[in-house]
Amino acid sequence: MQSSSRRMGVMTDVHRRFLQLLMTHGVMEEREVAHLQKHCYKVHDSSATADKLEDFINNINSVLESLYIEIKKGITEDDGRPIYALVNLATTPVSKMASDYAENELDLFRKALELIIDSESGFASSTNILNLVDQLKGKRMRKKEAEQVLQKFVQNKWLIEKEGEFTLHGRAILEMEQYIRGMYPDSVKTCNICHGLLIQGQSCETCGIRMHLPCVAKYFQANPEPHCPHCNDYWPHEIPEVFDPEKEGEPTISRPHRKSLRSRQH
Amino acid sequence: MLQKHKSRIRPSSQGERDREWSRGEEAPSTSRGAGGSQEPRGSASQGSRRSEAAPAVGPRTQKQLELKVAELVQFLLIKDQRKIPIKRADIVKHVLGDYKDMFADLLRRAAERLQYVFGYKLVELEPKSHSFILINTLEPVEEDAEVRGDQGTPTTGLLMIVLGLIFMKGNTIKETEVWDFLRRLGVYPTKKHLIFGDPKKLITEEFVRQRYLEYRRIPHTDPVDYELQWGPRTNLETSKMKVLKFVAKVHNQDPKDWPAQYCEALAEEEARARPQPQPSAPAPSSSSSSAAATSS
Ligand SMILES: [Zn+2]
Ligand SMILES: [Zn+2]
DSSP states (O other): OOOOOOOOOOOOOHHHHHHHHHHHHSSEEEHHHHHHHHHHHHOOOTSSSOHHHHHHHHHHHHHGGGTTTEEEEOTTTTTOEEEEEEESSSOOHHHHHTTOOOOOHHHHHHHHHHHHHSSSSEEHHHHHHHHHHHGGGOOOHHHHHHHHHHHHHHTSSEEEEEEEEEEEEEHHHHHHHHHHHHHHHHEEETTTTTTOOOOOOOTTTTTTTTHHHHHHHHHHHTOOSBBBTTTBBBBSSOOOOOOOOOTTTTTOOHHHHHHHHHHHTO | HHHHHHTSSOOHHHHHHHHHOOOOGTTSOOOHHHHHHHSSSOOHHHHHHHHTTTOOOOOHHHHHHHHHHHHHHHHHHHHHHTTOOHHHHHHHHIIIIIGGHHHHHHHHHHHHHHHIIEEEEEESSSSSOOOOOOOOOOOEEEEEEEEGGGSSSSSHHHHHHHHHHHHHHOOOOHHHHHHHHHHHHTOSSSOOOOEEEEEEEEIIIIITTTEEEEEEEEEOOSSSSSEEEEEEEHHHHHHHHHHHOOOOHHHHHOOGGGGGHHHHHHHHHHHHOOOOOOOSSOHHHHHHHHHHHHHO
């Protein structure tokens, strides 16, 4: 990969400040990233015409390549909003988390991760996670502490909590996809449309293939009679809306709606 | 892009997973498991390093070195987020492993990448301290905090106040004086603060661990009192002039309104401007000679 044919970009302070601030965030939504880019140009080079965000990031990535780091773009699994994260490819994501968490906290994350991956819905209930606190490595953790640690994972955008259940945040999926595929090759699920790692989504009741909600939305967009792309059986789930950046702020899938999607998958 | 990396992480057994996750040793505050911490740094390259089994010294391929530098850069970036100085021994133990004979060369390469790509300068905290920190070469601007949202560091303001206080009082201040001053701002040593949490712990432990402050017991005092001074990180990251300007801004005055401090700050600026052998840069010669000292 170091013998890339792509021309290596040039870093300026605009790019460096951008990287620094992206790093302190961990993960950012696309519109925040665009705002950040504008900010960095304003600070260092207000006269320059800003590169298109995509080109700007490609330029940085060409330099990051030799460091096995990449600004990766992904979308949230529930409503398909574009997000960006700085992803390490040389060290495991665990070592990145390890600077922020103690051994027993890391082990709690792993337990939660395993429950989430093994679950049918992509969610693990807090009760099920907390039931495992006695098995954690390292210092003993009480349930009350474990609840706080889970909230810390939510705060730092490794997990998302919805109605007392936890799933992986888009950041965690971006940073951990390869790792999860390597560690849990038998239990990971893959999206039939984009072939990316799938944690939560819809599945065909006949042949069992799975699709991300945003992939479902795009695939069946304006299709009144959705059929499974694999077995052609009728697709019995509600079709979510395609993410529209104009309607920012409003999650395209409301909570009760999402729940009904999930409950029908069983 | 991603595909190319995939092969480096192999499917693994439960046992390997366990080992992977038990490496809590990264976190300085973590109690270390006796077993796992002696292992070479866990990284995706670990497997390949083992299987290629190039023990001791031998020519390493360009690619192996590149990967080592990448791991080193990431390690330094991760460690720096906590602002705790990075010890040479930890670099050797967690990243370099059997590449430790190349410490100076790899560190120099990592420093070059950190500077060019991220705008961070790698410096040794004090000469021969074998502790390194990253210094941001980009001046912070106020809007950074806005862009960062609530992820910023509000504690920096408190640190600047304490640094200013120390400088204005002749570079050493009693802890009791610090609290007398902070109380007027509504910050109490024993009362949990909305933003700073435990202010006493923040100032006398956290800032001290990060090496912004030195905290020492004053001998022969009854009741016991402590004094505070600037730590080595402060001298590297900022200057007397910058701190004086901060103080002046807070008071809505001019730095020259404090002639003694102004002269002192000016003298420091001049001293720094004079060319001198860079003691802070991880110079290859001094680092490699110190290799033997710390690696035992
Ligand atoms: Zn998909
Ligand atoms: Zn089907």
